[in-house]
Amino acid sequence: xxxGFSPNDILFLLGALRWxxxxxAGAFVGSAVVGLVLATxxxxxxxxxxxxxxxxxxxxxxxxxxxxxxxxxxxVAMLGFNVDPWLAAILGFSIYGGAFLGEVxxxxxxxxxxxxxxxxxxxxxxxxxQLRHVIVPQSVQIAIPPTIGFLVQLIKNTSLASTIxxxxxxxxxxxxxxxxxxxxxxxxxxxxxxxxxxFPLTQWSRSLERKFNAGR
Amino acid sequence: MPxxxxxxxxxxxxSNTVLDDVSLSVDRGEVITVLGRxxxxxSTMLRCINGLEPIQGGSIRVDGVEVNDPACDLRVxxxxxxxxxxxxxxxxxxxxxxxxxxxxxxxxxQAREHSRDLARGxxxxxxxxxxxxxxxxxxxxxxxxxxxxxxxxxMHPKVMLFDEVTSALDPELTGEVLKVLEGVAAAGMTMILxxxxxxxxxxxxxxxxxxxxxxxxxxxxxAETLANPQTAEFxxxxxxxxx
Ligand SMILES: Nc1ncnc2c1ncn2[C@@H]1O[C@H](COP(=O)(O)OP(=O)(O)O)[C@@H](O)[C@H]1O
Ligand SMILES: [Mg+2]
Numbered sequence: 001x002x003x004g005f006s007p008n009d010i011l012f013l014l015g016a017l018r019w020x021x022x023x024x025a026g027a028f029v030g031s032a033v034v035g036l037v038l039a040t041x042x043x044x045x046x047x048x049x050x051x052x053x054x055x056x057x058x059x060x061x062x063x064x065x066x067x068x069x070x071x072x073x074x075x076v077a078m079l080g081f082n083v084d085p086w087l088a089a090i091l092g093f094s095i096y097g098g099a100f101l102g103e104v105x106x107x108x109x110x111x112x113x114x115x116x117x118x119x120x121x122x123x124x125x126x127x128x129x130q131l132r133h134v135i136v137p138q139s140v141q142i143a144i145p146p147t148i149g150f151l152v153q154l155i156k157n158t159s160l161a162s163t164i165x166x167x168x169x170x171x172x173x174x175x176x177x178x179x180x181x182x183x184x185x186x187x188x189x190x191x192x193x194x195x196x197x198x199f200p201l202t203q204w205s206r207s208l209e210r211k212f213n214a215g216r
Numbered sequence: 217m218p219x220x221x222x223x224x225x226x227x228x229x230x231s232n233t234v235l236d237d238v239s240l241s242v243d244r245g246e247v248i249t250v251l252g253r254x255x256x257x258x259s260t261m262l263r264c265i266n267g268l269e270p271i272q273g274g275s276i277r278v279d280g281v282e283v284n285d286p287a288c289d290l291r292v293x294x295x296x297x298x299x300x301x302x303x304x305x306x307x308x309x310x311x312x313x314x315x316x317x318x319x320x321x322x323x324x325x326q327a328r329e330h331s332r333d334l335a336r337g338x339x340x341x342x343x344x345x346x347x348x349x350x351x352x353x354x355x356x357x358x359x360x361x362x363x364x365x366x367x368x369x370x371m372h373p374k375v376m377l378f379d380e381v382t383s384a385l386d387p388e389l390t391g392e393v394l395k396v397l398e399g400v401a402a403a404g405m406t407m408i409l410x411x412x413x414x415x416x417x418x419x420x421x422x423x424x425x426x427x428x429x430x431x432x433x434x435x436x437x438x439a440e441t442l443a444n445p446q447t448a449e450f451x452x453x454x455x456x457x458x459x
Contacts, residue, residue, distance in 0.1 A: 119305035122266060123319035123371065124294040133318055137309050 005180040010189060016172035017193050023086075023168055024155045027093030031154070034098020039105040043131075053102070060099040066160050068092040073164040089161040093154065100150060108143035109135055141212045148205035152198045169193055219244050219279055219375050219406045220265060226273030227260055227430075234260050236430040237274070242375070242408060247401045249417035249438065250410045252427035253453060258410040261427070262377045265408070266290075266297040279374050295323060298368030298376040302384050304360040306352040306367070312339070313348045316367045324371070338366040341403075342396045358389030362396050369400070376400065378409040414457055418442050426450040 041053035060068075073088040112135050120130035162171035173190040177183040220242040227235035234257045242248055250258050263269040265276060267283050267290045276283040278297055283290075307315050316338060317331035326334065332348075339345045342362040352360055361381055368376055378397065382390040394416055401407055401420050411417065417424050421438035426449070428434075434441065434450045445451040 115301065115303060115305045116307065118268060119301070119307070121268065121290075122294055122299045123367070124291045124323040125319060126291060129322055133322065134307055138307075141309070 003180060005176070005182045005185050009176050009180065009186070012176065013169055013172055013186075013189055013193060016167060016169040017197070019166065020155065020158050020168040020170075020194075021197065023089060023093075023158045023161055023166065024151070026086075026090045027097060027154055027158065028151055030090050030094025031097025031101050031150075034094050035101030035105055038098060038102025039109065042102070042106045043109070057099045057103060060096055065092065065096045065157060066163065068096055069160060069164055085161070085165045088164060089158075089166055093157070093161075097150065097154060101147065104146045104150065105139065105143050108139040108146075111142060112138050144212075145205045145209045148201055148208070152201050152205075155197055155201075156194060217280060218242055218277075219246075220408070221277040222261075222265070222274070223276070224274035225264060225271045225276060227257070227264055227269060227271050234430050235264070235271075238427075238430070238432055239274075240425065240432060240435070242406060244406055245404050246406055246422045247420055248408045248423050248425060249421040250408065250425045250427060251412070251414075251417065251450075251453065251457075252433075256427040257430040258427050259379050262299065262379050262408065262410060265375075265377060266294050266299055268299075291323065295319075295371050296374045298371055298373035300361070300364050300368050300376070300378045300381050302380040304352075304357075304364045304384075306360055306364055308352050310351075311348075312344070312350050312352070312355075312363050315352065315363060316370045319367075320370055334370055335366075338369045339363075341369060341399065342366045343392075356389060357385045358392045361385065361393050365393075365396055365400070375406040375408065378407065378411070380410050380412070382411065382413060412457060414442060414454070426453065428453075 038053045038056065041049050044050055069089060069092040072092045073083055073085060076083050076088070116134050116138070117130050120134045121127075125133065158168055159170035161168055162174065165171075169190055173186050177186040180186065218241040220240070222238060222240040225235055225238050226233065238257075238261060240248070240261075250261070252258050260269060264271050265278065265283070267288075271284055278293060281293060281296075282288055283293060307318070310318065313332060313335045316335040317326070317328075320326045320331050320334060321328065336345060336348060339348060342365055344359060344362055344366070347355065347359065347363070352363070355363065361384075365381070381397070382393050385393065390413070394413060397407075397409070397416070398420055409417075409421075418439050423435060424438045424441050425432055426434040426441075426445075426447070428449050434445065434447045436446070441450075442454065445454055
């Protein structure tokens with residue numbers, strides 16, 4: 001049965017946007033945890049640990065995100081496990097996003113000159129104190145803009161989770177479009193909703209970047 | 217007892233022997249200037265003294281503590297050995313006050329209120345009391361280096377190492393840093409300075425060390441040795457620097 005596109009549909013889409021935001025937030029936290037572990041592994045004095053982190057990143061980045069989602073959802077289900085789509089989605093995004101954030105953060109720390117570590121060491125700071133008081137604060141300034149950029153990508157990529165049955169805003173849009181047969185109107189609203197979420201972040205990132213550049 | 221005692225040390229980077237059987241004993245209050253061509257091992261010797269570089273042979277003692285003993289706590293050692301680098305190496309994200317007080321606060325566990333007075337005190341010594349709350353990027357090269365010296369002084373080290381601390385500065389800024397070094401020496405600090413400032417070595421140095429190919433090639437009382445070098449290599453070096 002085909003019905004018209006009503007203000008109610010916008011409310012439903014807004015409701016679904018909550019799940020998009022929640023999914024992005026969960027995926028971001030998961031990615032941050034994985035990224036932190038990877039960046040720390042890259043600082044290890046043990047070659048095997050560093051190597052493991054490199055292999056992880058190469059492996060993850062060589063496989064599309066959508067394939068990770070299918071593997072974790074349909075693949076694991078085939079093995080006889082009952083997979084919650086939310087768990088599969090957040091896990092998939094975290095595996096994938098963690099590799100990206102790990103590289104960004106490692107790069108940020110790597111861009112701090114070795115003389116900064118040495119200056120800390122020469123003052124009697126332990127390695128962890130050098131990290132905490134000298135290296136990390138400087139790396140954060142460098143890493144914040146690309147990290148926000150990553151979050152924006154992540155928000156948009158959560159639309160992929162519609163393929164494993166999560167009713168986020170893109171999936172809700174598909175359903176509304178099918179019911180109203182007004183894809184142009186529906187997807188324009190969907191697009192506007194994504195934009196409303198991403199645009200302020202992009203602006204924030206740009207203003208931070210300007211601020212840090214001015215401080216240098 | 218000497219403050220720094222270097223006995224027959226050997227330092228290699230791979231197969232490259234950079235310090236070859238170097239010995240040097242520095243008494244309390246001495247100002248040792250180290251001269252030598254680029255690559256002769258001057259910086260490496262300083263970095264061995266505070267354990268930034270491990271050695272492959274010989275021994276180094278600072279205030280009686282063996283630096284390369286695995287039981288030696290390098291963090292304790294480094295509170296006794298200040299080092300100032302050619303490129304300042306201030307922490308750009310911290311104010312001058314925080315640059316100076318970071319280590320006293322987290323390594324020596326001083327209270328924040330007390331540490332601000334400490335910073336003020338050492339800044340007065342280098343003539344920059346008004347820069348307490350400035351950030352490094354707002355300072356001139358000479359001021360940055362004076363803050364770096366103040367940062368090192370704040371740890372109350374037993375000996376201070378200076379690695380070409382005026383070499384990155386424009387000539388007109390060199391003087392202000394030399395003046396600070398002069399003050400530190402006059403206050404009785406034990407100092408080892410790698411420098412090309414022969415005039416400073418002559419006036420304020422107690423002894424001068426000439427390094428050549430990783431060895432102490434010549435050593436002696438500053439004024440006499442500079443006026444009358446005993447080896448052809450040192451004589452050639454001096455005439456190249458002075459002319
Ligand atoms: N980290 C390092 N790795 C390898 N070689 C080094 C390192 N640091 C210094 N060297 C080498 O040691 C020698 C002495 O260097 P250095 O102590 O810096 O000399 P100077 O300070 O007298 O100019 C040079 O040949 C230099 O290439
Ligand atoms: Mg040098």
